[in-house]
């Protein structure tokens with residue numbers, strides 16, 4: 634036999650073995666996590682936060698862990714009820730805030746306050762407390778109590794001075810970043826995921842969502858909840874977008890047939906009227922979160938008009954009378970889930 638020449642039978646078995654080995658390898662690579670959807674859930678910020686990531690398990694599982702850790706760190710720092718938070722020292726002892734991370738968020742909050750004509754106002758805190766929305770003793774305050782409280786509300790009493798120090802010009806000013814902090818937390822989680830090599834992930838913070846990249850070759854589908862009941866209004870297909878909501882169903886009580894909720898109008902000191910739920914879609918989760926609260930306060934007319942002027946922002950609003958309104962860019966973008974009768 635010449636060198637290099639194998640009998641036909643041996644050749645065939647060699648090819649067969651090679652095919653089997655390659656096949657097994659392919660299955661191993663697949664199973665070892667190349668197309669693996671990793672998922673972890675933790676309870677924080679009063680809700681269940683779930684992060685999904687598609688990719689090699691070794692990368693995604695570490696990325697998700699670190700992203701959730703970061704969110705917990707932010708929760709502790711931004712919780713105004715936490716005596717160790719710089720916000721607590723600012724609110725109760727008048728100590729200026731010099732934490733740069735908090736200052737960055739306050740700067741964005743003040744920008745949204747300006748642009749929303751004061752509908753968004755982080756100095757709303759004394760009013761949230763008066764209505765009992767920090768605990769579970771929700772109640773209807775008296776008219777005079779609301780009036781007195783309003784004297785301690787106004788973002789114009791806040792200033793960022795020098796090289797970065799938040800100060801107040803009235804002693805009774807207290808701030809609450811509840812309308813924007815979740816967006817910040819989600820944006821930081823996305824930053825960690827990216828830094829750790831995740832390219833396809835979904836952060837779901839109790840219905841407030843950020844889609845990082847695509848779900849493989851497809852868009853991520855994000856359901857838009859209806860403010861009443863468990864139904865979804867439909868879903869949107871997104872990539873590198875935040876889908877953040879606000880609604881009158883999160884914290885509320887009903888007295889004499891009227892619903893009172895936790896999103897307060899800084900002009901009246903009472904729960905904002907006109908909408909029962911809103912969803913804002915925008916690339917930056919912080920801005921989306923702040924505007925969801927702001928537009929909720931502005932109501933359907935002025936709110937929708939404002940969104941149309943903000944490039945890249947879309948909204949879905951449900952009015953208190955049950956009507957669903959969409960911003961112009963969404964008319965064909967919302968996939969409505971057909972009702973099964």
Ligand code: AMP
Pocket residue numbers: 752753754755757761766809810811812813878879880883895896897898899922925926930
């Ligand atoms: P969100 O769920 O993002 O709409 O935030 C609601 C939270 O924001 C409330 O629980 C309050 O802590 C705070 N908040 C209520 N009203 C306002 C307002 N007009 N501007 C800013 N924050 C508000």
Ligand code: MG
Pocket residue numbers: 811812813878879921922923924925926
């Ligand atoms: Mg918000």
